[in-house]
Amino acid sequence: MSLKTINKNFEVLKIILYPSFILLLSSLSHGEIREQEPKLNDEQLFQTCLDNIQKTQDFSKITDTTFDIYRPLQADFTVLDSLNYQPEFNKEPWDYHAALVDAERVSTGINLKHKLYPTLSEIEQQYGVKKTDVLAVWGIESNYGQSLGQKNILTSLSTLSCFGRRQQFFRKEFSSALLIIQNGDLDASDMMGSWAGAFGQTQFMPSTYLHLAHDFDGDGKKDLVNSRADALASTANFLKNSGYRSHQTWGYEVKLPLNFNAKSDRRNKKYLNFWRDNGFKLANGSPLPDGIDKLALLIPSGLEGPAFLVGKNFDTFYSYNASESYALAIAHLSDLIEKESLDVNYNTPWPTNDPGITRLQSRDIQRALISLGYDIGEVDGLIGSKTHIAIKDYQTENNLNADGRAGQKIYDYFEEKGHLNFKNTPKQNSATINAESKIKSKSKVSSKYIILALILYVLLLGLLIFKFYQARDKP
Numbered sequence: 001m002s003l004k005t006i007n008k009n010f011e012v013l014k015i016i017l018y019p020s021f022i023l024l025l026s027s028l029s030h031g032e033i034r035e036q037e038p039k040l041n042d043e044q045l046f047q048t049c050l051d052n053i054q055k056t057q058d059f060s061k062i063t064d065t066t067f068d069i070y071r072p073l074q075a076d077f078t079v080l081d082s083l084n085y086q087p088e089f090n091k092e093p094w095d096y097h098a099a100l101v102d103a104e105r106v107s108t109g110i111n112l113k114h115k116l117y118p119t120l121s122e123i124e125q126q127y128g129v130k131k132t133d134v135l136a137v138w139g140i141e142s143n144y145g146q147s148l149g150q151k152n153i154l155t156s157l158s159t160l161s162c163f164g165r166r167q168q169f170f171r172k173e174f175s176s177a178l179l180i181i182q183n184g185d186l187d188a189s190d191m192m193g194s195w196a197g198a199f200g201q202t203q204f205m206p207s208t209y210l211h212l213a214h215d216f217d218g219d220g221k222k223d224l225v226n227s228r229a230d231a232l233a234s235t236a237n238f239l240k241n242s243g244y245r246s247h248q249t250w251g252y253e254v255k256l257p258l259n260f261n262a263k264s265d266r267r268n269k270k271y272l273n274f275w276r277d278n279g280f281k282l283a284n285g286s287p288l289p290d291g292i293d294k295l296a297l298l299i300p301s302g303l304e305g306p307a308f309l310v311g312k313n314f315d316t317f318y319s320y321n322a323s324e325s326y327a328l329a330i331a332h333l334s335d336l337i338e339k340e341s342l343d344v345n346y347n348t349p350w351p352t353n354d355p356g357i358t359r360l361q362s363r364d365i366q367r368a369l370i371s372l373g374y375d376i377g378e379v380d381g382l383i384g385s386k387t388h389i390a391i392k393d394y395q396t397e398n399n400l401n402a403d404g405r406a407g408q409k410i411y412d413y414f415e416e417k418g419h420l421n422f423k424n425t426p427k428q429n430s431a432t433i434n435a436e437s438k439i440k441s442k443s444k445v446s447s448k449y450i451i452l453a454l455i456l457y458v459l460l461l462g463l464l465i466f467k468f469y470q471a472r473d474k475p
Contacts, residue, residue: 046075049162058175066182075159076151082195083164093300093325095407098356099383100140100329101336101344105359109139109337119229123216127236128246133313136334137235137320141203145228148201149193153177157197157206173197176206185209190225200224201231204238212238242316248292250317250331251310253283253346256303264299266310266324275309283347300324304351354407361411362387368419369394 053059054067113120113135120131135144142148157177160170177197181188193199197206204213204224213222216233224231256262257279275295276288283306292311299307308328317327336344350356357365359381366379366387374390383406392404400413414420 042077043074046159046162050158053161053171053174056171058171059178062175062178062182066178070154070178070181070188072152072155072158074155075162076155077159077163079151079156079159079195080164083160083166091325092352092356093305093328094350094352095356096325097329097332097350099359099362099381101333102358102360103342103344105139105143105333106336106342106344108144109135109333110340112144113337116228116232119232123229123233123236127233127240129236129239129244130334130338132334132338133239133244133250133317133330134232134236135337136330137239137317138202138232139333139337140326140330141198142201145201145231148225149195149199149203151193151195153191153193153197153199153206154188156193156195160197170197173206176210180206180209185213185222186225190223201228202235204234208238209234212241238320239313239316242319243312244316245312248311248313250313250334251292251295251298251308252288253348254280254288254307254309255283255285255348256280256299256307262297262299262303262307264297266296266298266314266318269294269296269311280309298324298328300328301351306346306348306350354405354409357406357408357411362406364420365391365406365411365414368414372419 050071054062054064054071059067109132113131117131120134123129123134124131138144154174154177157170157174161167161174174197177191180186181191191199194203198204199206200209201224209222209224213224213230213234214237215222215230217227217229219227221227222230222234224234254275260278260280271294272288272290272292280288282288288309292309295309295311297307298310298314299305310331314327314331317330318324320326320330332344332346336342362383363379363381365383366376366381369376369387369390370379372394374393376386376390377384387406388404391406391410392402394400395402395404395410400410
């Protein structure tokens with residue numbers, strides 16, 4: 001083979017491999033590969049969808065001016081991930097309850113019960129809903145007004161109106177949100193909340209706001225965002241309209257009788273005497289009290305876990321968010337605030353060898369992961385996908401069962417390895433911690449692409465050498 005042929009082959013190889021080599025080197029300068037941007041045609045579909053839904057009956061009360069001013073310019077496709085993953089239905093009950101009903105949330109609820117006693121008493125008198133039940137909804141929904149959500153609900157609802165499941169439902173909520181602003185009830189800047197469009201201190205959906213929000217503080221505005229009194233009274237009004245029965249509790253934790261054919265069915269309510277005749281007692285062994293005429297059996301984790309008899313008021317909690325785990329969390333938190341007890345465990349423990357962890361423990365795990373170089377975002381005590389991935393990576397690197405689970409086992413392992421020692425050192429600024437974590441994370445990513453670039457370079461060089469010797473050996 002002639003030198004001219006070798007050069008020609010080399011040029012072909014350069015054409016094939018050089019652009020890829022440059023692309024890899026370019027990625028190194030950024031430290032990471034950017035996330036894929038939403039496709040342009042998706043945005044075009046989004047705007048076309050908004051044009052179409054504006055003409056439907058759902059938006060007949062919305063003026064063209066209102067729609068044009070507040071229609072989002074871009075969709076938020078991240079809400080589609082949340083639509084397909086909801087912790088109420090995907091987490092084990094012991095994980096769900098450990099995060100929602102911990103000593104931290106109970107203690108705050110007890111303090112607020114005393115601090116807001118006059119307002120809560122007035123609400124209880126007017127709506128017939130127990131103080132601690134209202135407090136529990138507030139605590140579960142927004143951690144007593146501390147976590148209202150960071151999503152622009154106009155963007156979330158409009159995106160969900162055009163993509164994913166239940167588009168018709170979200171279109172009604174989108175039009176309701178626009179109507180709230182058009183009526184002057186709230187400013188657009190107040191419309192920040194959850195991925196699904198719930199907003200305010202007790203997380204009302206826009207259509208629920210239009211039907212049930214009350215101006216309890218008398219300032220002429222139904223302000224569920226900035227007024228505690230309005231938010232709590234509106235919550236009581238919601239429960240009342242859902243069939244809440246005054247002077248009744250939600251139900252009881254019970255002890256399952258031996259040989260009873262137990263089946264969990266919240267809707268299959270039977271008279272109190274049926275449960276008494278079948279040997280049901282409270283979990284502490286006391287007889288079932290009077291007070292609730294019909295009850296149903298709830299067994300959220302099977303026959304080996306805690307069991308409950310639940311009444312009508314439990315159903316009203318369920319109507320707030322259609323999840324039995326959610327309703328049980330409200331019920332349990334309400335009881336603990338009323339008793340002023342920080343013992344958050346049920347009489348019968350959850351059937352697991354890896355119990356859930358509190359928000360404080362979750363924050364400890366997140367800080368430990370950051371200190372180990374994992375980028376999990378902010379330390380917030382909420383175990384999201386980034387934290388799960390980081391735990392799974394850590395478990396893989398340390399030859400552990402890589403399930404990504406943030407439970408008591410991994411917490412104890414971190415403690416044993418000394419990863420939680422930061423609790424005894426001066427606190428670092430969270431921004432500094434995350435910046436350091438991102439630097440370490442980018443360093444890990446960069447090293448991967450350096451290796452890939454070197455492999456590509458060696459491949460290019462190797463092919464050239466191979467062609468050279470192949471040409472030299474030929475006559």
